[in-house]
Amino acid sequence: MFIIDAHLDLSMNALEWNRDLQKPVAEINEREEGMTDKPDRAKGVVSLPELRKGNIGLVVGTQIARYVAPGNPLPGWHSPEQAWAQTQGQAAWYKAMEDAGEMVQINNFESLDKHISLWFNGQPNDAKPVGYILSLEGADSIVTIKHLERAYNYGLRAVGPAHYGPGRYAQGTDAIGFMGQVGHELLKEMERLNIILDATHLCDDSFWEALDHFNGHVWASHNNCRALVNHNRQYSDEQIKELVKRGAVIGAALDAWMMVPGWVRGQSDPKEMNCSLEVMIDHVDHICQLAGNSMHVGIGSDLDGAFGREQCPYDLETIADLQKIPTLLKKRGYSETDMENMMHGNWLRFLRNAWV
Ligand SMILES: [Zn+2]
Numbered sequence: 001m002f003i004i005d006a007h008l009d010l011s012m013n014a015l016e017w018n019r020d021l022q023k024p025v026a027e028i029n030e031r032e033e034g035m036t037d038k039p040d041r042a043k044g045v046v047s048l049p050e051l052r053k054g055n056i057g058l059v060v061g062t063q064i065a066r067y068v069a070p071g072n073p074l075p076g077w078h079s080p081e082q083a084w085a086q087t088q089g090q091a092a093w094y095k096a097m098e099d100a101g102e103m104v105q106i107n108n109f110e111s112l113d114k115h116i117s118l119w120f121n122g123q124p125n126d127a128k129p130v131g132y133i134l135s136l137e138g139a140d141s142i143v144t145i146k147h148l149e150r151a152y153n154y155g156l157r158a159v160g161p162a163h164y165g166p167g168r169y170a171q172g173t174d175a176i177g178f179m180g181q182v183g184h185e186l187l188k189e190m191e192r193l194n195i196i197l198d199a200t201h202l203c204d205d206s207f208w209e210a211l212d213h214f215n216g217h218v219w220a221s222h223n224n225c226r227a228l229v230n231h232n233r234q235y236s237d238e239q240i241k242e243l244v245k246r247g248a249v250i251g252a253a254l255d256a257w258m259m260v261p262g263w264v265r266g267q268s269d270p271k272e273m274n275c276s277l278e279v280m281i282d283h284v285d286h287i288c289q290l291a292g293n294s295m296h297v298g299i300g301s302d303l304d305g306a307f308g309r310e311q312c313p314y315d316l317e318t319i320a321d322l323q324k325i326p327t328l329l330k331k332r333g334y335s336e337t338d339m340e341n342m343m344h345g346n347w348l349r350f351l352r353n354a355w356v
Contacts, residue, residue, distance in 0.1 A: 251300015
């Protein structure tokens, strides 16, 4: 079945992890044997050949660069200009992948339709470029509001105003507080440019404020449920209901700590914690029960978000194993239409509606 994954940090992996994503996952991992600079070395699960193998023909690919004020312990750049420059390198990597015929940017109704026809033409996927919709995870790198239009012009179509911690435009995961005047200006400019608001990572205060002030299209690219794993990074039932009301689609994330309660980073083991793809269905099912239908859930795996096999479902060896999900959904009683909705249909409907 055709799959859309609404959250991958591909360019971050290419440039900060030094992964050549044109290579098979096994080859990338082999070259990382013995490296200890990052917890997921030699444990990667995402690359372009694996996406094709898994019939994952369209992804939302991020740019990501945080600004940190003095005293902020999170990793990040010391000025917004440096963060902007980092995202420009990331944009250049996506362009290089386009030049190599590996990827193609999807940024409007026409390019989306053309791309979907290509991936549904019954031919093998080997020669098909993986489509990407460009998104910005955390808006710190938008130096001034004017920079947003510059980014729109090279293809930016979705923005999550915050990531982890305090942000310049909104407060993110593990932080608290509101967006303030400059945050409102960002939302206004996003609305003018028809940029999708990614509500993922907004802290509760900023989440409600953003939804109050933004009249454009809202999605949540990678988010699980607070009712199942209690953490501020996850959505409360109230938030899920509000997103459903707004026509949002919520992407199910495959980061183990967001799937099973009690996960300890760097210590817990997926098998011991019983973290399988089945657990993802619990989160998906929770959202479907709240919505009363299967129209508001998709995949937003985050499978290359600074973790790999050490922190993802044990029955997933590479991202191609997302193809196991439809069978699991069927086992839970979901219909063929429900499965199609969740694997690609909901994101497609959302995008067509946003870009019409
Ligand atoms: Zn994230």
